Amino acid sequence: MSSLGTSADSSSEAQEPQGLDFRLKGSSLSHRLLLALILITLATMAIFVCIRYFITITSLEKDLATRAENIATRIANSVAPSVWDIYRKSYDRAFSQEVTNAILEAEFRDPYLKGIVVYGNFGHVFMELYKDASGELVSNKDLLEPDADLEGSYSAYVAIKNASMTTGNVRVFLSSDPSAKLIRDTLLIEIVQALVIATLFVVFLFFAIQKVLIAPLRELQLADAELKRANQRLETANKELEEFAYRSSHDLRSPLASSIGVIGLTKELIHENELSEALDCLEKVDTALNKLDRLVLDILQMTEMENMEDRGELTDLTHLVQESIQSVEHLKESKQISFEIDIESEPLKLHRIRLRNILDNLLSNAVKYSDVQEPLSRIRLSARTENDQLVLKIADNGLGIPEPYRKDIFTMFTRFHPRISRGSGLGLYLVKKSIERIGGTIHYAPLPKGSCFTLSIPIQNQGED
Template sequence: MSDILEFAPCGYIRFSETGIIERINSTLANWIGAPKHAIEGQSIQSLLPKAGQIFLQSYIFPQLKFSADVEECHFKLLTRSGERIPVLGNFYWSEREACASSNDDRTNQPQLDGSTTLYDVIIIRAHKRHQLENALVLAQQKADATVRELKKSNDSLGRFANMVAHDLKSPLRNINRLAEYLSDDYEDLLDDDGKDLLKKLDSTSQQAIYFVDKLLEYGSLGAKGTLEEVDLNRVVTIASETFSESMATTGATLQIGRLPTVMGIEIQLVQLFQNLIGNAIKYRSPDRSLIIDIQATQIDEKECKIWVKDNGVGIPAQYQQDVFDILFRLHGKDLEGAGIGLATCKWIVQNHLGTIGVESNIDEGSSFYFTLRSIDR
C-alpha cells in the first residue's frame, strides 16, 4: 500500500468476496481504535453494527456482484469502544486474485486453486453531514407540524368567519328589506330630510351586505382548488372576460404579452388577475384612456415574475405597502370597495409561495408584480 493511501485523510479497506479484510490503512485503524494487524483477517462485518451488517448483506454485496461499483452509501462504523461513526463509503471492484490452497510437496511452492474477487472501499467521515441531515429531518417535522396546526387554525377561523358572516347577513338583509318597505309604502309621508335618511339607510345596508360577502369570499380562499400546471394566457383570458363590458364603456385597452405556464391553483389565479384588472379599472385616471399591460419575465429556471401595469392615478409612496392589508382603503368612501381585493391578491400569491409588491407614481400609474413557480419546458 502506498504511503499516500496509508496516511490519506480517508479510510481504506480491501476485502474479499467472502467479506474477509485483507488490507486496511492507518487512518481507518485509528478511527476504529485498534491496530491494523488486529483488524486485517477479520470479517468486514466486525466493523459494523447490526443494522450495517444487514445493509451489507442485503444491499451492498448483491450490488457489487451485479454492477461492480456501489457509490455514496451511508452507514456507520463500529469502534472498539462501541461508538458509532457516521460515514460515507464508495465500494469498487478491484481485481481477481489467485488463491493458494496448498503447497506442492516437491517444490514447497503454493498451488493455485481458483481465484477470489477483491473489493476496495474508500470511506469518509460524515459526522457533520449526518448532523445536518438529522437537523433537516427535525426541521421538516417541525415545519409539517406547524403547517398542520396552521391548517387546523385556519379551518377553525374560516368556520368561525363563515358563521359570523352568515349571522350578520341575516339582520342586514332585514334592515335592507325594511328600508325598501318604508320607501315603497311611506315615502310620500316623509319630508325631504326623511327621504334622504331613508336612501342612506338603504345604501348603507347594501354596502354592509357587500362587505360581508367579500369577507366570506376572503375566508373561503383556502378551501379552493388543487396545485396543477396552469397556462396564465388562459387565466388572463378568463379573468378579463369579467370586465369586457366595463372596459368597452370606459375605452380601456388590455395588452397581454406571452405568459408562462406555472404551478398553481387555477381558480385562485383567475381571482388574482380579476382583482388586479378590476383595481386598475376602478383607479383609472379621468384625464386619459386606461391602458393595462400584463407581461412576464423569467427570473430563473423555476421562478417567473408577472407584471400588471396601468396608467391610472397611482399610489402615494407612504401607502404602497399598506394597500395589501385587509380592510385598508386608500380612497375611503370616495370609491366603492371593501378593502379586501389586494389583501386577497397577497393571500393567493403567498399561498403559491410567491411574493407580491407594487411600484407606483402619482398620476403616472401603478405596476403590480408577483412571483410564481414556472414550469421548465
C-alpha cells in the first residue's frame, strides 16, 4: 500500500511465549528428580530385600542346626537302653531293634529330617533310616536317589551314654528343602510390600519436593525470566531513546537552520526591493516550518501513545474505517483514489482509539504515496475474524517500497521516497508500537503493484477492559 513499508519478510513477529525455556527446564528437572527418586528407592528396596534374605537364611541355618542337635539328643536318650542291651550282648536284640526302629520312625514326622544313623560303641552301624524323595522311609542309604546328598545337609552328631559310659553315637541329617518354598513366598510377599511402600513413598516424596523445592524454584526461574525480559525491554527502550534523541534533534534543527538562513536572505532581498524573490524565500520558510510542525506533532503523538489508557469498547469496524477514510479526504491525492471496503464483522470489543490511529497512519501513507501515473488508484480494506483475532488487511496499488529498504520498514525516521516524502518518518514506527501495545502483530507484503499490510488484533471478551 504505502511507500513507507519494507520487506515482505519485514513484520512485527509474534513473540514466542516468554519463560518457555524455564518451563522446559523445570519440567526436565522434575523428570530427573522423579527418575532419581525411583532409582534410589529401587536400590534401597533391593538392599532391604537382600538384607532380609540374608537374615532369613542365617536364621534358618541356625534354626536347623539347633533342630538337628535337639533331634539327635532326643534320639540318643531314647535309644540308649536298647544300645546298652546290645552293648551287654543281650539275647533280646531283636526286641531292642524293634524299639529303636519305632523311635526313629516317630522322629521322621519332622518334615526337615532326612536321615538317622545309630552307631554302636565300636563305630559300626547299629541301625539307619532315611527318607527318600517320595517321602518313603528306607533302611539303607544305597536305596536313596543317586543325587541324594546327605553330607550337604545340616547334621548333628551326639554320643549315646549310659551313665558316664559312651555306648554309641547318633547322627541325624536335616534338609532345608521344606523352607525353600516358604522363603520364596516370604521374599515375594516382602518384595510386593516393598514395591507398594516404595511407590507410595516415591509419589509422596516427589509431590512434597515439588511443593517445597521445585515449585518455588520454578517461580523463581519465571521471575528471573520476567526480570530478564524487563531488562531487555528497558535496554531496547534506551537504545530507541538514544536514536530518537539523535534523529529528532537533527530533524528539528534542519528546518530551523534552513529557515534562519532563508530569513536572512529574505531580509537582504527586501532591502534590495526584490520582493518577488523575497516571497519565494518566505514560501521555503513556510514549507520548512510546516515540516517542523508535522515532526513536532508526530513526536507529541508518540508521547501520547506511550501514556494512552485505551480501554476496550464495542466498536463498529465499518464505521471506524469510514471515519479514517474521511480523515484523509483533505489530502489532494485522495481525489484520484477509489476506496473499497469489504468487512465481514459484527461490532467487536477493541481498543478503538489505538486502532483508529493505526488506520489513520496506514491510510495516510497509502494516499500520500499513491502512483499518480496509475489510471485508477485503489485502496482496499478488508476484515474478518479468525480464532478470537481480527484480521485486517489494507492493500493498495501505489508506489510500494523499494526492495533494498524493506528491512527497515518499521524503523523510526525512515523515509523511502525522499523526493516526494512530506512526513517525519515516524508513521510506521508508531503503527508497530501501537499494535504491539494491544497484543497484535503487523506484517508487510509487497504486491506486484503496491503494498499490503496485514494486521492481527486480539478481540477482547465482553468482561475484559
